[in-house]
Amino acid sequence: MKLTSRAGGGNWPPSSFRRDLLPIPSKYYKGQGLKLSGGGEWKNALCPLHHDTRPSLLVHLVSGAFRCMACQKHGGDVLSFHMQRYGLKFREAAKQLGAWGTRT
Incomplete structure (x- = not known):
């Protein structure tokens, strides 16, 4: 496998982020235990990022x-939510979500 240079020097690792492997947002948020309500693509839920007593979180299911x-x-996506909810860095969150794959 040939490694290519990127801006700033260095080589791309043989493993990298694969956006196409992120979970489907509607399944991810439901799997996180959020009780989604409301019509349309934007849903409301209690925010797990702070102590919430009324639904203040809006999520876009697409x-x-x-x-x-x-x-x-x-x-902007489930990866960002996962990072913030669990205090993870990008690579660790991508791995947990199954979106860190091998380049071909």
């Missing part, structure tokens, strides 16, 4: 984007 109207935490 893109995985989320925003909490109370604690202001937000992100």
